[in-house]
Amino acid sequence: MSKIYPIGSGKGGVGKSFIAASLGVLLAKQGKTVVLVDLDLGGSNLHTLLGIKNPKSGIDSFLYKKVKRLEHVAVPTSIPDLFIISSLHCSMEIPNLFYVQKQKIINAIRELPFDYILLDLGSGTNFNTLDFFLTSKEGIFIFTPEPTSIENSFRFIKAAYLRRLKQIIKRHAFTSMVKNAVVGPNNEAIKSPDIIDIVLEHDPDREKFLKDILSEFKFRFIINQFRKNLDAKLGDKIETVCNRHFYSNFEFLGSINYDERVCDAVISKKLFVLKYSYTTSSIELKKIADKITKTEESALLTSRIL
Ligand SMILES: Nc1ncnc2c1ncn2[C@@H]1O[C@H](COP(=O)(O)OP(=O)(O)OP(=O)(O)O)[C@@H](O)[C@H]1O
Ligand SMILES: [Mg+2]
Numbered sequence: 001m002s003k004i005y006p007i008g009s010g011k012g013g014v015g016k017s018f019i020a021a022s023l024g025v026l027l028a029k030q031g032k033t034v035v036l037v038d039l040d041l042g043g044s045n046l047h048t049l050l051g052i053k054n055p056k057s058g059i060d061s062f063l064y065k066k067v068k069r070l071e072h073v074a075v076p077t078s079i080p081d082l083f084i085i086s087s088l089h090c091s092m093e094i095p096n097l098f099y100v101q102k103q104k105i106i107n108a109i110r111e112l113p114f115d116y117i118l119l120d121l122g123s124g125t126n127f128n129t130l131d132f133f134l135t136s137k138e139g140i141f142i143f144t145p146e147p148t149s150i151e152n153s154f155r156f157i158k159a160a161y162l163r164r165l166k167q168i169i170k171r172h173a174f175t176s177m178v179k180n181a182v183v184g185p186n187n188e189a190i191k192s193p194d195i196i197d198i199v200l201e202h203d204p205d206r207e208k209f210l211k212d213i214l215s216e217f218k219f220r221f222i223i224n225q226f227r228k229n230l231d232a233k234l235g236d237k238i239e240t241v242c243n244r245h246f247y248s249n250f251e252f253l254g255s256i257n258y259d260e261r262v263c264d265a266v267i268s269k270k271l272f273v274l275k276y277s278y279t280t281s282s283i284e285l286k287k288i289a290d291k292i293t294k295t296e297e298s299a300l301l302t303s304r305i306l
Contacts, residue, residue, distance in 0.1 A: 040122040121133060130163045141156060144224055220253050234255075
């Protein structure tokens with residue numbers, strides 16, 4: 001079965017595209033089939049990181065019905081088993097998608113026939129980005145260790161969590177009191193803890209149901225551009241705080257060091273994890289890719305045993 005990992009962030013320029021491309025390469029090197037989907041519709045550049053100048057087809061061909069299925073616009077890269085679906089030609093025309101277009105893309109992504117589907121998102125918390133992030137139950141978010149980036153990250157998590165909560169309440173049988181309070185008009189400013197309180201007060205029988213659904217979601221995160229002098233326990237601390245405050249699971253995947261050779265690799269059109277495979281940053285990225293596949297394999301084993 002395909003695994004979809006959306007890669008998002010609260011702040012721009014933290015390294016989402018670099019990490020998406022690197023993990024794509026490393027997962028493909030493990031023999032998995034991987035597709036990278038560039039969903040940064042206004043600022044698509046994933047193809048450049050993979051050394052592709054002008055992908056011959058992309059999401060626009062699918063949206064405008066030139067091809068029937070999204071996989072038909074997946075372009076091979078120089079790495080065997082690694083493909084890219086670019087949005088280069090969408091950039092000028094449709095950075096702001098209509099609801100039906102967004103839904104068409106999300107449904108098609110869920111049907112892509114690859115082992116791993118990595119979604120490189122734009123930064124921030126606009127609804128399109130949040131909905132792409134919520135395509136799967138297991139999103140990855142990236143931030144750098146600066147306070148501004150951490151702050152925006154928390155905003156991103158809260159916004160994604162809130163949107164998820166609202167979707168659950170809208171789609172399931174909660175009392176009309178809860179529905180009106182949470183998804184009715186004039187409630188834009190409602191916060192996640194308030195929603196849980198509203199359910200507790202007006203629909204106590206559904207509390208367990210809500211918490212069970214929320215617990216199925218797993219948010220993973222990576223700290224990028226890490227520097228030696230910083231608190232080595234930062235990731236673990238953030239994981240603890242998030243697991244205490246939300247009813248979903250948070251897992252810290254690892255910290256990737258700042259390395260000037262990342263920029264050198266982009267300029268020389270080489271893949272950092274291949275050209276500089278011996279660096280601490282590449283080794284950490286490999287550990288993260290291994291963690292992702294190991295979790296997968298053990299989940300598969302457990303489901304077979306059960
Ligand atoms: N670990 C790292 N060490 C040094 N430079 C890095 C590292 N990770 C990313 N960079 C650099 O940071 C810049 C931003 O990276 P990238 O484009 O991947 O970020 P992004 O989150 O995708 O940005 P955007 O929000 O604009 O899509 C690039 O110049 C990249 O080379
Ligand atoms: Mg990017």
